[in-house]
Every structure is written in C-alpha cells, then in structure tokens.
Amino acid sequence: MVWAWSAYWVDFSTVTSGLQLAEYSKIKMIIDMVYQCRYNEAVKKLKKRAKLRYLEADLRDVHYTENRLITEDLVSSLATCSFMNLNTNLVIHGPCGTGKTWLACAIANEAIKQRHKAFYIRLPRLLELYDNMRNSGKSLSQAVQKYAKYELLILDEWLMYEMSDKDKQFISELMEVRHDTCSTIFCSQYPTEDWYDKLHKSTLTEALLDRIVHNRIDIDMGTENFRIK
Secondary structure, three states: OHHHHHHHHHHHHHHHOOOOOOHHHHHHHHHHHHHHHHHHHHHHHHHHHHOOOOOOOOHHHOOOOOOOOOOHHHHHHHHOOHHHHOOOEEEEEOOOOOOHHHHHHHHHHHHHHOOOOEEEEEHHHHHHHHHHHHHOOOOHHHHHHHHHOOOEEEEEOOOOOOOOHHHHHHHHHHHHHHOOOOEEEEEEOOOHHHHHHHOOOOHHHHHHHHOOOOOEEEEEOOOOOOOOO
8 A cells, every 4th residue: 555655646746846736736636646546447457357349449439320320319328328227228239240249348338437347248158158157066046146246248149049948047037137237238130029039939038038128228230331341
C-alpha cells in the first residue's frame, strides 16, 4: 500500500510541478487520481475475465450503412446498458459476417466500464465444458451456478448445431436461474421465430424458450457481410 501511494504521489508531483495550489485542491487532485487508477485497474480485471472475442470492440466504431438495420439511436440506447437494469435479454441475429459477435463484445465493453461482470462463450464450447464437468462428477446445479453469476452473459453461435435433450435441460436450468435477475445476449443466425423449429418443438423446448423470448430486444443486423470487404 505504501508503494502504491508513493507511485500516485510521484505522478501527482509531476503533474503539479511549478503550480501553486491550495491544499484542498491538491488533496482533491490526489483523490481523483487514486480513484481513476483504481477504476482503470478494476475495468482491466473485469475485461480480462470476460474473455471477449473482440477485446477492443467499441460502440463508437459501429458502421451505419444502407444495408444495415441498426441505427444510431439503438446503439446510443445500448451504450447506456439500461436493458441490464431491466434484466432484459438481447437477441442479435443475422447471417455470417454481419458483425453479431463484434456488436455483442462492444456492448459488453460498455457494461464492463460500468463495472458489470460480463462473460463471452460460444455455445458449442459451453456445452463441451458442461460435458466435462458432468464426467468429472459435477452436478447440474454446480455447472449452472458457474455461469449464472455473470451480470451479462454472451452466448455466441446460438443454435448453430443440434442440441440434445441433455443440453436443453442444462441451458433451460441456466436461463431459469438468470431469468429476471440478469441479462443474456444471444448471437444467432436465426431470428427468434425460427427457434422453436430449430430446437424441435417439445415441452422442454417450450420451457427453455419461455425463459428467454418474453423479455428480449431483437437486433436485426441486416445482410451486409463485412468480412468480404
């Protein structure tokens, strides 16, 4: 702690060299500097733990084109992370290359700036890890709790592959715990109206989607492929 304060004081002394400041102004500057340093450190840690695919994705860099359906008003609203205050889910859908994952990571970076815990994972990888946990003797509840703790969870490649009933049960339990307590971003090539068919209509499918689709915001990315530009 002494070393940390001395580091702050060295920086402060450099900034204020040659300035005649009242004592309270100096104290205020030190407090502001310490707060900013601690904030930067906290954000850095949250960002590292989030494991975002696009670490530097920033909503200020969104491209608005005629073939893209997202608007500046929508992006401005997303930047406030107000949807998280309402525990609302986001469904970002569109074909490959339209920027679904990038946008999700940019939103997560805004949430992290507000000190929210975020985490990114591809659905196939999540299900693989769930299998590994089961094989090592972990219970369904333990697997669920591991991913239920994040205030913002990004599930990428949603419904890209077939899901077994075991997988559906796990995701259903995960969404049950997260329902009305935090937000999840789903990145998918399919709009929500196609999800029932993709998951094969059943009682388990109904239970799973009931926890997702009734409190959501749909974000259609359009059809413009940015990977081929």
